[in-house]
Amino acid sequence: MKIAVLGTGGGARAHIAKLAELGHEVHVGTRAPKATLARTEPDMMGTPPYQQFLAEHPGTGLHTFGDAAAEGDLVINGIDGHNAVAALSAIADQLAGKTLIDYAVPFVYNPDIEHPWPTPWGAMPVLDPCDSDSLGEQIQRALPRTKVVKAFVTQEQATVVDPKAIGGGDHTMFVAGEDADARQQATDLLTSYGWNDVLDLGGIVAARGMEMYAHMHSAIGFALGFGTHFGVKVVR
Ligand SMILES: NC(=O)c1ccc[n+]([C@@H]2O[C@H](COP(=O)([O-])OP(=O)(O)OC[C@H]3O[C@@H](n4cnc5c(N)ncnc54)[C@H](OP(=O)(O)O)[C@@H]3O)[C@@H](O)[C@H]2O)c1
Numbered sequence: 001m002k003i004a005v006l007g008t009g010g011g012a013r014a015h016i017a018k019l020a021e022l023g024h025e026v027h028v029g030t031r032a033p034k035a036t037l038a039r040t041e042p043d044m045m046g047t048p049p050y051q052q053f054l055a056e057h058p059g060t061g062l063h064t065f066g067d068a069a070a071e072g073d074l075v076i077n078g079i080d081g082h083n084a085v086a087a088l089s090a091i092a093d094q095l096a097g098k099t100l101i102d103y104a105v106p107f108v109y110n111p112d113i114e115h116p117w118p119t120p121w122g123a124m125p126v127l128d129p130c131d132s133d134s135l136g137e138q139i140q141r142a143l144p145r146t147k148v149v150k151a152f153v154t155q156e157q158a159t160v161v162d163p164k165a166i167g168g169g170d171h172t173m174f175v176a177g178e179d180a181d182a183r184q185q186a187t188d189l190l191t192s193y194g195w196n197d198v199l200d201l202g203g204i205v206a207a208r209g210m211e212m213y214a215h216m217h218s219a220i221g222f223a224l225g226f227g228t229h230f231g232v233k234v235v236r
Pocket residue numbers: 006007008009010011012013029030031032036078079080081082083087103104105106107152153154155156157158
């Protein structure tokens with residue numbers, strides 16, 4: 001299948017590598033391909049420059065966000081949450097009629113907050129939107145011709161593409177979106193990654209809870225030791 005991954009960050013790279021391994025034709029989107037390939041330093045999260053990743057994972061095309069989206073029959077959004085609505089709105093035509101799986105978190109870094117939560121990298125970013133809206137809903141409103149599915153967001157993407165690395169795969173992943181066929185498409189992709197417990201949460205409004213879980217995911221991660229990978233299981 002032709003799959004576009006919009007984003008070159010650490011999470012996007014997990015999908016790019018796994019999709020290529022599964023035999024998909026992968027088209028990667030970035031703001032400016034030449035600038036992305038010219039970077040020589042790791043980003044603020046320590047992610048190595050993209051050229052290094054590409055050398056280790058040849059065979060995937062690097063395009064602008066719009067050109068990558070145009071190539072994909074299915075699209076994954078890995079654009080940083082604070083900039084995703086603007087970046088995706090600009091390529092609405094290329095995304096029309098397609099399923100867009102969004103895993104971004106609407107984190108705002110370094111805000112002026114009253115009660116900061118200290119973390120290994122400074123203050124915990126705040127979520128915006130939060131509670132009465134979500135990034136998933138904002139993207140769906142901005143792209144009425146696209147079937148938006150919120151998924152993957154409750155996990156490190158390294159675990160999303162390799163669920164069996166945690167507890168033999170005995171944990172739960174979630175999907176939400178307005179279109180049942182699109183939710184099934186996301187579920188099928190997750191099944192191909194190795195997931196066997198995908199919980200369909202229904203409409204895109206459930207993206208609120210999925211995104212707000214980011215704080216709980218961080219709290220558990222800090223308790224277990226920063227960098228520890230873990231899963232959550234809905235027992236029923
Ligand atoms: N990493 C994970 O395991 C994980 C897990 C759950 C959720 N998330 C969330 O998923 C999102 C993506 O995470 P990630 O780790 O894959 O990558 P990331 O490092 O958070 O984001 C990198 C991508 O965002 C793009 N970007 C940054 N600023 C932009 C701007 N002003 N306009 C347009 N695009 C911009 C970059 O474009 P260029 O390619 O041009 O540099 C790059 O492709 C984030 O919201 C993150 O919080 C990540």
